[in-house]
Amino acid sequence: MLSFILKRLFIIIPMALLVITLTWALIRIAPGSFYSGEKQLPPAIEENIKKKYGLDKPWYSQYLLMLGNVTCRTLAEGEVTKNGLQFSIGQTTVKCFDFGDSLKYQGQSVNEIIRRHLPYSVTLGILAYLLALVIGLAAGIIAALKQNSPLDYGSMALAMLGLSLPNFVLGPILVLVFALGLHWLPPARWGNLSNVILPVITLAAIYMAYIARLTRAGMLEVMRSDYIRTARAKGLNETTVLLKHGLRGGIIPVVSFTGPALAGLLAGTVVVEKVFAIPGLGNIFIQAVLNRDEPLILGIVAFLSILIMIFNLAVDISYGFLDPRIRYE
Amino acid sequence: MTENVEIVKGASLWGDAWKRLLKNKLAVFGLIVISIMVIAVIIGPAIIRWTTGFTPDYIPSDVGSGELVSSFPPSMTHPMGTDDQGRDLLARVLQGGRISLTVGIISTFVSLLVGVSYGAIAGFLGGRIDNLMMRIVDIIYAIPYILIVIVLLSVFGGPNTPNWIQSLSETFGGAGNQGMSQIFLLFFALGLVSWLTMARVVRGQVLSLKNQEFVLAARATGVSSFGIIFRHLVPNALGPVIVYATLTVPSVMLTEAFLSFLGLGVQAPYASWGSLASDGIKNISIFPWQLIFPGVTMALTLFSLNFLGDGLRDALDPQTRKF
Numbered sequence: 001m002l003s004f005i006l007k008r009l010f011i012i013i014p015m016a017l018l019v020i021t022l023t024w025a026l027i028r029i030a031p032g033s034f035y036s037g038e039k040q041l042p043p044a045i046e047e048n049i050k051k052k053y054g055l056d057k058p059w060y061s062q063y064l065l066m067l068g069n070v071t072c073r074t075l076a077e078g079e080v081t082k083n084g085l086q087f088s089i090g091q092t093t094v095k096c097f098d099f100g101d102s103l104k105y106q107g108q109s110v111n112e113i114i115r116r117h118l119p120y121s122v123t124l125g126i127l128a129y130l131l132a133l134v135i136g137l138a139a140g141i142i143a144a145l146k147q148n149s150p151l152d153y154g155s156m157a158l159a160m161l162g163l164s165l166p167n168f169v170l171g172p173i174l175v176l177v178f179a180l181g182l183h184w185l186p187p188a189r190w191g192n193l194s195n196v197i198l199p200v201i202t203l204a205a206i207y208m209a210y211i212a213r214l215t216r217a218g219m220l221e222v223m224r225s226d227y228i229r230t231a232r233a234k235g236l237n238e239t240t241v242l243l244k245h246g247l248r249g250g251i252i253p254v255v256s257f258t259g260p261a262l263a264g265l266l267a268g269t270v271v272v273e274k275v276f277a278i279p280g281l282g283n284i285f286i287q288a289v290l291n292r293d294e295p296l297i298l299g300i301v302a303f304l305s306i307l308i309m310i311f312n313l314a315v316d317i318s319y320g321f322l323d324p325r326i327r328y329e
Numbered sequence: 330m331t332e333n334v335e336i337v338k339g340a341s342l343w344g345d346a347w348k349r350l351l352k353n354k355l356a357v358f359g360l361i362v363i364s365i366m367v368i369a370v371i372i373g374p375a376i377i378r379w380t381t382g383f384t385p386d387y388i389p390s391d392v393g394s395g396e397l398v399s400s401f402p403p404s405m406t407h408p409m410g411t412d413d414q415g416r417d418l419l420a421r422v423l424q425g426g427r428i429s430l431t432v433g434i435i436s437t438f439v440s441l442l443v444g445v446s447y448g449a450i451a452g453f454l455g456g457r458i459d460n461l462m463m464r465i466v467d468i469i470y471a472i473p474y475i476l477i478v479i480v481l482l483s484v485f486g487g488p489n490t491p492n493w494i495q496s497l498s499e500t501f502g503g504a505g506n507q508g509m510s511q512i513f514l515l516f517f518a519l520g521l522v523s524w525l526t527m528a529r530v531v532r533g534q535v536l537s538l539k540n541q542e543f544v545l546a547a548r549a550t551g552v553s554s555f556g557i558i559f560r561h562l563v564p565n566a567l568g569p570v571i572v573y574a575t576l577t578v579p580s581v582m583l584t585e586a587f588l589s590f591l592g593l594g595v596q597a598p599y600a601s602w603g604s605l606a607s608d609g610i611k612n613i614s615i616f617p618w619q620l621i622f623p624g625v626t627m628a629l630t631l632f633s634l635n636f637l638g639d640g641l642r643d644a645l646d647p648q649t650r651k652f
Contacts (some may be wrong), residue, residue, distance in 0.1 A: 027484060163630050263475070
């Protein structure tokens with residue numbers, strides 16, 4: 001078990017490097033750059049900009065410098081830096097995870113920007129996933145227990161609707177009805193709990209639907225298996241059979257869906273942040289991409305990728321606790 | 330002789346599946362809605378032009394001169410109202426449907442090409458190569474692809490479109506302008522990120538098929554590995570492939586709409602359901618129909634495609650009971 005976790009943790013490092021390299025290459029392969037605009041710059045000015053950002057060096061040394069900054073490198077004599085993690089080993093100072101300054105937001109470091117805007121996106125994402133989990137599980141279990149009843153068909157049709165309604169259509173419609181029509185909730189912005197309700201519902205809808213469908217299918221399969229018959233034969237009451245034996249096996253598909261769901265939630269917050277005017281990381285990312293703000297793009301992509309990979313690892317570990325038949329070599 | 334027997338058996342398999350599909354009311358509903366939608370987006374714009382004279386780009390000359398707004402609510406002349414330029418929304422939704430459905434179908438086709446070849450080759454070769462190929466798939470699975478697609482589209486969009494995509498869009502899309510090559514870029518960007526599940530499914534099928542007698546027979550008669558993979562194994566794995574292709578279409582369309590909403594997908598002068606809905610959101614409190622009609626049309630199409638995909642899975646692939 002421990003060696004499994006360590007092995008998987010170790011794999012995250014090359015994968016994160018791969019993602020960073022891929023993103024960096026994509027930005028660099030494309031013609032043009034962050035300083036090119038409608039007007040052609042005088043060659044002397046362009047020369048100076050290139051020098052300032054180290055773009056006059058050959059591509060491999062630029063790549064190695066970038067890689068050194070975002071992972072770890074030793075500081076040169078007298079070099080000062082305000083970003084990233086710093087520690088000293090004897091005489092040498094080592095600096096890690098420094099994505100540098102944003103090219104667009106002058107004087108702000110990427111680490112700082114991520115730290116400032118991440119809480120909004122994470123709050124939305126976690127609340128939406130919890131909501132989707134609670135309602136999706138409940139709907140899926142009920143649908144599976146009352147298979148082929150109107151309740152089953154109704155909740156599954158509703159789930160299908162949730163899968164088919166894009167969140168940028170659902171969000172504005174919710175605003176139209178509950179904010180502009182009924183005046184129950186504020187239409188946009190961040191503040192207290194009432195501001196969060198509509199964005200969270202918008203974000204959660206599609207995952208609620210997925211989880212309901214996964215739970216129903218998983219429960220239907222598990223409730224037919226031998227160990228459930230054994231549990232019933234032991235004389236356990238139906239609630240115990242359902243919650244202690246059935247649910248544990250039945251929600252495994254839901255647990256494996258957590259990884260894709262998390263990736264999707266991060267993408268979904270981009271839309272929700274735009275619709276509800278929330279200053280989260282998603283909007284910052286889109287802006288950074290449109291501005292070709294290379295350090296910021298790299299920082300956000302790297303941060304979110306590692307976050308998703310760690311969650312995927314946590315999911316894989318949790319299988320062992322849920323299903324006693326799963327063992328790790 | 331044996332060939333005849335095989336043909337009869339094959340036909341009955343598909344006939345059986347068709348019968349099972351027809352019994353599923355929701356799948357039939359989906360099939361009908363999709364058929365109507367496809368016919369409507371193909372001939373609809375022409376009919377509207379013929380009956381009322383509106384085209385998706387027609388801006389009435391009297392609008393904007395004396396009147397304050399050019400957005401009209403639904404009426405007899407404009408069944409879905411007009412957009413904020415005074416253009417007929419029904420014509421625009423049908424025109425946008427063409428783009429959305431085309432993006433959905435062609436991107437799925439790209440993902441089919443990549444996914445089926447990749448999965449079939451991995452499954453057939455087996456051993457270390459299979460292991461390596463599937464680990465690569467696992468790694469790509471863990472990458473938040475939407476971030477990469479956003480970077481890809483914005484970096485290669487606009488004036489930076491690669492030459493081969495530009496010439497491709499000139500060959501197939503007619504007049505080579507910026508909007509069309511952006512759509513062609515979408516085909517590849519979406520296709521190249523949605524082949525992973527397909528590769529896994531096909532590999533699984535090929536693994537279970539490749540030790541059967543007909544493969545041995547083909548090998549004995551001297552068919553090359555390439556021939557065995559694409560003439561003998563892939564056709565036999567077609568059922569699950571069709572099912573997953575049907576389910577890939579709505580998910581690709583949803584991603585296209587998402588990207589168009591962010592302004593990275595389909596761009597003016599072209600429109601898709603996603604970009605129409607995105608335009609409609611700006612005026613939602615005053616002219617709600619500008620969001621609701623494109624949005625609902627799109628939701629209805631995705632709804633039907635999902636039902637059809639589910640029905641096809643039950644009909645063609647009764648073994649798998651994934652959700």
